[in-house]
Amino acid sequence: MLVEQHLSQSIKSAVTSLYGVNIEDKQIQIQKTKREFEGDFTLVVFPLLKISKKKPEDTANEIGEYLKSNLPAIQSFNIVKGFLNISLNHSFWSNVLNTIAQTVDYGFAKPNSSGKTKMVEFSSPNTNKPLHLGHIRNNLLGFSVARLLEANGHGAVKVNLVNDRGIHICKSMVAWKKFGKGETPETNNLKGDHLVGHYYVLFEKEYRKQVEELKLQGLSEEEAKVKAPIILEAQEMLRKWEAKDSDVYSLWETMNQWVYDGFDVTYKEMGVEFDKIYYESQTYLLGREIVNDGLKKGIFHRKTDGSVWVDLTDDGLDEKLLLRADGTSVYMTQDIGTASQRFSEYQLDDHIYIVGNEQEYHFKVLKLILSKLGYSWANHLYHLSYGMVQLPEGKMKSREGKVVDADDLMEEMVATAYDMSKEFGKLNDANEDEAASIVKMVGLGALKYFILKVDPKKNMTFNPKESIDFNGNTGPFIQYTHARIQSVLRKANESNIPVPQTLSSSLSMEGKERELVKLLSMFTSYVEQAGEQLSPALIANYVYDLAKEYNQFYHDFSILKEPNEAIRDLRLILSRETGNIIRLAMWLLGIDVPSRM
C-alpha cells in the first residue's frame, strides 16, 4: 500500500537523478524482506542493471545512499547480492500504525467511488434439484468477488440466472404427477428443492427401467432411450409448457415455487444474497433479433436446412450453432441477448460470470461472437472459471457420480463444530442461543475458508475434518485468534485500562511487533490486488498469515501485565487493529467472526 508506493516513488526519482533515465513502475520490484535478512522492504536491483550499467552491488549501494540522504524515514540499508534491503525507522512505523488505527475503522473505499459498475453472475442453479457442493464453491466465490469489488470502490451488482425451464424440470413434473399422490413440501415436511429433486431421481429411475425393458424387446440402446414412454411424456409436457397450456403452466409455477422457497433457505444459511434474480423462462427468447441482425450483416450464415451458424474456424475454433432449423434459440443465443440487455440496462463496465471450467469453451465463443458483432464491451466479459470440488471419499469412488448435497454438508459442518466445542469444554458458560450462533459461524466458517483459500481454477479436495480443525490454515483458527483478541480487549476494559486511539510516542518496535505492523500495513494492497485478480484466495492466505503472526506475538508478550505503560499501549493498539483487520478480511470472504468462542 502506501509504504511500498512511497518507496517506489522515491526509487524512481533516485534512478532518474542517478542515471538520468525515467523508468516504469514495472521495473521496480519491491517485496517484503524475507525473515532471514535484516530489513523491512527489499528492492530487487537486477532489472535496473541495464540502466545503471554497473554491478548489482554498486547499483544497490548508489540507490541506497541516495534514499538514505533523501528519505528521512530510512534508518539503514544493507546489500546482499542484487538485493537492497531497506530498514525504516521507528517513528516511521509508529506513524504507519497510527494511520492504520485512524483509517481502518472506516472500512474500505466509498461505494461507487470508482464510478464503475460491475455485474457478478453466480450460482445459476437448475430448478430440478437442490444445490450441491459445486454450487457452494460457486456461491462463495461469487459473493466474495462482489465484496472485493465493492471494497475497491466499484458498484457490484450480484445476479443469479435461474434455469427454471426446459426438459429437466418437466421430468420432475412428470414423475410428480405419476408417483406423487399430491405430495407437497408441507405434507412431507421436506424442503421444496429436495422434494422436487426426489421426483427427478424417481424419473431417472423409471426411465432407466423402461429403457432396459425396451432393450429386452430387442431395441438398441439409442432407440430405447428415444422411445421410452416416460421420456416422451416429458417432451410432450415441454411442448405444452411452450404452448402455455394452463394446467402444465400452473404445475410448473407451483413446483418451481417450492424450489425457490428451498433455495432461499439454503442461500440464507450460506449467507449469500442477490440484487436481482433473472429467470430463463423470461430471457430465453432474447438474442434472436441480434442473431438475425448479424445474419443480415453477413457475420453469420444460414445452412440449407434453415439453421443459423457462426464460423469461427479462422479463430481456431469450430462452427457454432446459434438458431436451430426450426428457428428456436440455443443457450448461446440467449447469452448473447442477456449480455446485451444487461450492459445497456445497467451501464456496466464489466460483467463477471462465475461458472465452472467445463464451460470455458462456451464463454470463449460468446466473447468472440460479441466482438464480431462489434460490441465494444465484448472485452469486458470475464469468465471466472473454477474447478471441481471433491470430498476425500469421492476420490475413491468417483464412478458413482454421487452428488454432495449443500444443505446436508452445511448441517454436518455445524454439527461437527458443536461436537468439538463440547469435547473441548468450550461454550459452557454461553447460553443456548449464543452457543448455537457461535457454532454456526465456526462450522460454516470452516467450510467457506477452506474452499476460498484455494486457487479457483484448480480442482480441489474438500476435507471436512481438516477444515474444521482449530489448528492450521483453517477458518476456525482465524476466528479463534479474533476471539482471543476480543477477550484481551474485554479484560482491558474490565480492568479500566483504556486502549488509546493513537500511539503518543515513537516507541521502538522490533521483532514480532514490527512484523505485525508490516503485515497490517499491507492489508489494503492485498485487497486491491485481490480485487483486480478476482481472487478471494489472496485475502484468505493473507489473513491466515496475519492470524499466525498475531498468535506468535500473543504468545511472546504479556499484554495486560506489561509494566511499561507505553509498551502496553502499543500492544493493545496492535491487538485491536489486528482484530479489526481480521474482521474486515473475513467480511470480504463472507465469513462471520464471533467475538468469543
Next chain:
RNA sequence: GGCCCCGUAGUUCAAUGGAUAGAAUAGCGGUUUCCUAAACCGUAGAUCCAAGUUCGAUUCUUGGCGGGGCUACCA
C-alpha cells in the same frame, strides 16, 4: 484425434521470473507459576521427465508422461 486446465513434502494448499521453494497437517522430540493449551517451540520431508530462453525458471517456450474437462440442433 483436436482444443483448454492441472501436476510442488505421505496428505491438503502457497510462492508479480528473484535470495536457502513457504505453510499446515500427519510423524518424531519438547514446552503448562502465562491475558482462551482450540496455544507455542524444535526436527525430518517436495518442484513429473527432457531440452531451450537468461544474471536467475516451480513460474516462460517446445516435446514427452500422468490426471481432469470441452469437442450436442442439451441447458
